[in-house]
Amino acid sequence: MPVVNRIAEFSAEMARWRQHLHTIPELGQECHETAAFVAARLREFGVDEIHEGFAKTGIVAIVNGQGAGPTVGLRADMDALPIPEATGVAYASQRPGKMHACGHDGHTTMLLGAAKYLAETRKFSGRVALIFQPAEETGGGAEVMVEEGVLDRFGVGQVYALHNAPGVEAGAFYTTPGPIMAAVDTFHIHITGKGGHGAMPHETRDPVMAAVGIAQALQTIVSRNHYALDDLVLSVTQIHAGTADNVIPDKAYINGTVRTFDPKVQAMVQERMVAIVEGQAASFGVQAKLNYVVGYPATVNDPDKSAFAAEVAREVAGESRVVADAGREMGAEDFAYMLNARPGAYLFLGQGDSAGLHHPEYNFNDEVAPVGASFFARLVERAQPLAAR
Structure with a gap:
């Protein structure tokens, strides 16, 4: 795979960074050790400024080019997932129940590689803001950093990010103009009935049957309430109720996700969910409370x-x-908040055959890290070229 020559020279070092990060996965905004490692490498590289503490553990590093010019932003996410690791690699997670199952260790490494190269060569005008962000998986770290004024404070005019893609040829890229990933919302439905003996259902108001009815009725939103060519996913992912085979419980719980691109479709889903939950609850003689949580935008x-x-x-x-x-897909990404604030692009970088994202056997492919670092480096040099002399 063609990469910038200088980046190829330290590719083995990049693999060591990545594998170390893989051993110390951290969740949400609590990326303290990860951020400390990133900051230490940035100081070694000789970047011009290091600003810490955004979204609790986020970092923005500034590398100045040669001469005046605008600022381009490059972002990498740092957080891991609450998944027990099953890769069997020598550098597996040292934190039980946590692992880098989405490749953010690789994303951080690619941006560090670009930082090392850009700090050494500075073959660009203006400056680059290297954004190391916590809490992509949960907590919306990008939203927090935007609200804290990261893009405004450092004058970022355009912003870019990469995500690895298992199952896509290693080192290949794909993207799309316009919407590339969906908005993500979450719903919680708490049902309260009247429990009793399983042999005497006539004396109960069964929340289990109400949960089944609500779950089935929710699927009609996709099949009957929206135009078939408008992308929409509504998935019920959890139903919890009961403790024994001969006991009808008094409570049940439903949880799921909604993925949309059009705010009008999103609003329609919320409206229909309210009607369905209320109507089904009345028909089964139970009470039901819907909590619809709007998440990351498209x-x-x-x-x-x-x-x-x-x-x-x-x-x-x-x-x-x-x-x-x-084309677009129904996954979601909090980089959406940065793209809402500044023009830019989100791309996927193929990582070859591997377990899928969020799988306990997933492991980032170190061979593609120099490709991603080279992309970031050349993007800065192309976006902000040196003035002719």
Whole structure:
């Protein structure tokens, strides 16, 4: 895979960074040890400024180029997931019940690689803001950093991020103009009935049957209440009730996720869920409370910036290994908040055959880290070239 020569020279060092980060997974905003490692490497590289404490453990590092110019932002997420690791690698998680099952250790490594190169060479004008963000998986760290004024404080004019993609050719890129990932909402439904003996259901108001009825009725929102060509996913992912085979419980719980792109579709789903939950509860003689939580918005690429990023990716990976109009998907990403605030693009970088994201056997492919670092580095050099002398 073609990479910047200087980055190729320290690719083994990048693998060591990544594998160390893999041993110390941290959740949410509590990325203290990860952030300390990142800050130590940045100081070694000689970046011009290091600002810590955004979203609790986030870092922004500044590298100045040669001469005046704008600021381009590059973002990497740092947090892990609450999943017990099953990779069997020598550098497996040392934190029981936590692991880097989404490759954020690799994302952080790629941005560190770009930082090392950019601090050494400075073949660009203006400056680059390297954004190391906690709490992508939960907590919306990107939203917090935007609210804390990161983009405004450092004058970031455009912003970019990468995510690894298992099952896609290692070192290949794909992206798309406009919406690339969906908005994500969560719903919780608490049902209260009247419990009793399983042999005497006529004396109860059964919350289990109400939960089944609500779960089935919710699926009609997708099949009967929205235009079939508008992307919408509504998944019931949890139903909890009962403790014994001969006891009808008095409570049940339903949980799930909603994925949309159009705010009008999102609003329709909320309206229909309220009606369905209330109506089904009345029909079964129980009480039901819906808590609908609006989450990350859709991730929307600026068309011009995504086209530019695809050009840079072709330079790094080759014409045939970049898809610039791959279409959108129903996953979600809190980088959406940064793209709502600034034009930019989100791209995927193939990691080859591996377990899928959020799987206990997933492990980032160290061979693609120099490719991602090269993409970040060349993007800065292309976006903010040195003035002709």
